[in-house]
Amino acid sequence: xxxxxxxxxxxxxxxxxxxxxxxxxxxxxxxxxxxxxxxxxxxxxxxxxxxxxxxxxxxxxxxxxxxxxxxxxxxxxxxxxxxxxxxxxxxxxxxxxxxxxxxxxxxxxxxxxxxxxxxxxxxxxxxxxxxxxxxxxxxxxxxxxxxxxxxxxxxxxxxxxxxxxxxxxxxxxxxxxxxxxxxxxxxxxxxxxxxxxxxxxxxxxxxxxxxxxxxxxxxxxxxxxxxxxxxxxxxxxxxxxxxxxxxxxxxxxxxxxxxxxxxxxxxxxxxxxxxxxxxxxxxxxxxxxxxxxxxxxxxxxxxxxxxxxxxxxxxxxxxxxxxxxxxxxxxxxxxxxxxxxxxxxxxxxxxxxxxxxxxxxxxxxxxxxxxxxxxxxxxxxxxxxx
Amino acid sequence: xxxxxxxxxxxxxxxxxxxxxxxxxxxxxxxxxxxxxxxxxxxxxxxxxxxxxxxxxxxxxxxxxxxxxxxxxxxxxxxxxxxxxxxxxxxxxxxxxxxxxxxxxxxxxxxxxxxxxxxxxxxxxxxxxxxxxxxxxxxxxxxxxxxxxxxxxxxxxxxxxxxxxxxxxxxxxxxxxxxxxxxxxxxxxxxxxxxxxxxxxxxxxxxxxxxxxxxxxxxxxxxxxxxxxxxxxxxxxxxxxxxxxxxxxxxxxxxxxxxx
Numbered sequence: 001x002x003x004x005x006x007x008x009x010x011x012x013x014x015x016x017x018x019x020x021x022x023x024x025x026x027x028x029x030x031x032x033x034x035x036x037x038x039x040x041x042x043x044x045x046x047x048x049x050x051x052x053x054x055x056x057x058x059x060x061x062x063x064x065x066x067x068x069x070x071x072x073x074x075x076x077x078x079x080x081x082x083x084x085x086x087x088x089x090x091x092x093x094x095x096x097x098x099x100x101x102x103x104x105x106x107x108x109x110x111x112x113x114x115x116x117x118x119x120x121x122x123x124x125x126x127x128x129x130x131x132x133x134x135x136x137x138x139x140x141x142x143x144x145x146x147x148x149x150x151x152x153x154x155x156x157x158x159x160x161x162x163x164x165x166x167x168x169x170x171x172x173x174x175x176x177x178x179x180x181x182x183x184x185x186x187x188x189x190x191x192x193x194x195x196x197x198x199x200x201x202x203x204x205x206x207x208x209x210x211x212x213x214x215x216x217x218x219x220x221x222x223x224x225x226x227x228x229x230x231x232x233x234x235x236x237x238x239x240x241x242x243x244x245x246x247x248x249x250x251x252x253x254x255x256x257x258x259x260x261x262x263x264x265x266x267x268x269x270x271x272x273x274x275x276x277x278x279x280x281x282x283x284x285x286x287x288x289x290x291x292x293x294x295x296x297x298x299x300x301x302x303x304x305x306x307x308x309x310x311x312x313x314x315x316x317x318x319x320x321x322x323x324x325x326x327x328x329x330x331x332x333x334x335x336x337x338x339x340x341x342x343x344x345x346x347x348x349x350x351x352x353x354x355x356x357x358x359x360x361x362x363x364x365x366x367x368x369x370x371x372x373x374x375x376x377x378x379x380x381x382x383x384x385x386x
Numbered sequence: 387x388x389x390x391x392x393x394x395x396x397x398x399x400x401x402x403x404x405x406x407x408x409x410x411x412x413x414x415x416x417x418x419x420x421x422x423x424x425x426x427x428x429x430x431x432x433x434x435x436x437x438x439x440x441x442x443x444x445x446x447x448x449x450x451x452x453x454x455x456x457x458x459x460x461x462x463x464x465x466x467x468x469x470x471x472x473x474x475x476x477x478x479x480x481x482x483x484x485x486x487x488x489x490x491x492x493x494x495x496x497x498x499x500x501x502x503x504x505x506x507x508x509x510x511x512x513x514x515x516x517x518x519x520x521x522x523x524x525x526x527x528x529x530x531x532x533x534x535x536x537x538x539x540x541x542x543x544x545x546x547x548x549x550x551x552x553x554x555x556x557x558x559x560x561x562x563x564x565x566x567x568x569x570x571x572x573x574x575x576x577x578x579x580x581x582x583x584x585x586x587x588x589x590x591x592x593x594x595x596x597x598x599x600x601x602x603x604x605x606x607x608x609x610x611x612x613x614x615x616x617x618x619x620x621x622x623x624x625x626x627x628x629x630x631x632x633x634x635x636x637x638x639x640x641x642x643x644x645x646x
Contacts, residue, residue: 010579
């Protein structure tokens with residue numbers, strides 16, 4: 001670790017603690033969680049006991065109050081061992097972000113402390129069958145009736161769906177206004193009219209729960225709206241600015257984990273009478289992998305530090321780190337399988353899972369093509385004024 | 387309920403050297419951990435606290451660096467930590483150590499239970515737990531696997547060579563704890579951060595007022611004459627041939643030595 005990342009003492013404690021957790025708790029179970037698609041509820045409960053579920057929540061609401069960089073280092077470290085587990089952990093923050101960003105103090109006091117203690121879990125509900133990258137095209141409706149909103153519609157592929165207790169759900173309150181007619185609501189699990197579709201069977205991150213949220217005349221108290229009517233789309237975009245570095249951190253951690261496995265193997269695997277790492281072709285592959293991991297880490301930490309500095313316009317760097325680290329994770333895990341050769345293709349070794357897991361990083365939280373759009377649009381804006 | 391857990395800091399690796407003068411272990415400069423069995427004793431105490439409330443106080447006797455072991459215990463959930471340390475305690479054998487630790491526990495109010503690991507992985511004597519119980523004049527059970535609170539007594543599951551025994555023991559009492567007692571928890575981040583800053587009181591001769599001849603090397607009746615690894619005697623013989631022949635030969639040899 002020759003690079004000086006300027007890690008604080010507190011951040012180092014977080015990293016060390018989660019690294020121990022990864023080795024002692026995640027590694028022994030990750031293959032089974034993956035194979036059987038078991039949600040890591042026990043691991044999340046233990047993370048709660050370790051005060052880590054509320055890592056990102058301010059102290060005044062019962063959390064630890066880590067900054068964006070500290071939280072992303074936690075996600076990164078956990079992701080070295082399994083991103084199916086780390087996404088189940090991080091999706092809590094994604095679900096809570098609209099509350100942290102836009103909710104009233106009263107709402108924060110009600111919903112954040114149980115999330116901080118880990119007594120309750122959160123999920124974020126935006127995606128629909130016809131509204132993926134085009135998040136403005138959502139069709140779930142919320143109609144105000146007295147002191148309630150009546151929600152109807154179906155959310156798709158919601159991480160932590162069915163497992164979480166508190167959902168931040170986006171629905172159209174004024175169709176005529178397009179994306180400015182979307183609002184965000186806090187919906188609790190046991191609300192009548194709120195149910196869950198089947199659990200999806202996935203290529204990767206199989207430990208995580210991905211389900212539909214189904215709303216059928218679901219009555220939500222009007223006071224559960226976050227901010228005002230029509231603020232939903234903006235809230236979603238602000239949430240993504242904060243959450244995308246978390247996905248990038250998953251990519252950095254996953255790629256690091258794959259690199260660790262590849263180097264370890266290349267040192268001990270002997271062919272033609274010498275360890276395969278002694279072959280320049282393979283050594284250069286590892287060098288490329290390592291450089292990619294470090295550059296992905298650099299842009300991710302830079303995005304976190306930009307957010308921590310309180311700079312408002314972070315969409316560009318946030319999108320950059322998300323797609324760059326996601327692409328790095330896909331490429332490094334694929335190369336790790338190659339380094340391990342036939343063993344890499346077998347389930348006895350962890351790298352095939354890492355490669356399957358990596359693919360989602362290029363898709364969720366905005367595809368990597370959409371991220372390039374965001375970066376490109378920022379460039380157009382920046383240069384228009386020059 | 388107040389539970390005292392006595393923990394010992396031990397060297398982490400097997401790269402321990404022996405002081406040829408005193409025939410004792412050189413502890414300085416070797417990375418240290420909490421004695422693994424003591425971790426199970428601490429976990430037992432924390433689980434009792436989770437169920438019944440109260441306070442867990444960890445006590446460690448050793449050089450100033452033993453403070454690190456106490457900080458680890460605080461990050462796992464212990465409420466208080468006390469370091470028993472003084473140059474004059476140096477070189478204590480199990481008798482003098484037991485005496486000194488018992489003085490520290492006597493200073494702690496309303497102790498219901500005193501826990502130890504079943505033995506330390508460095509010295510392997512398993513004597514300090516029973517020794518402390520003797521000086522405190524309280525009942526003692528070794529090899530505890532489980533404990534339940536039943537009014538004024540503890541119901542203790544004690545592991546034996548061929549099974550287990552259930553004992554009812556009056557409060558206060560002392561137990562030494564086996565590895566099978568529990569699975570260890572992970573430290574908490576908040577407690578870990580607080581433990582880094584915690585002020586750990588150090589009790590020495592001034593605080594404990596021991597009798598002069600009972601402490602340190604001078605107060606230790608045990609004299610170690612030699613430390614050595616016992617020679618391993620293996621009379622190995624590999625048989626060859628067809629399986630039936632080898633089995634017949636093996637049975638013959640075992641009968642010849644009166645094993646069969």
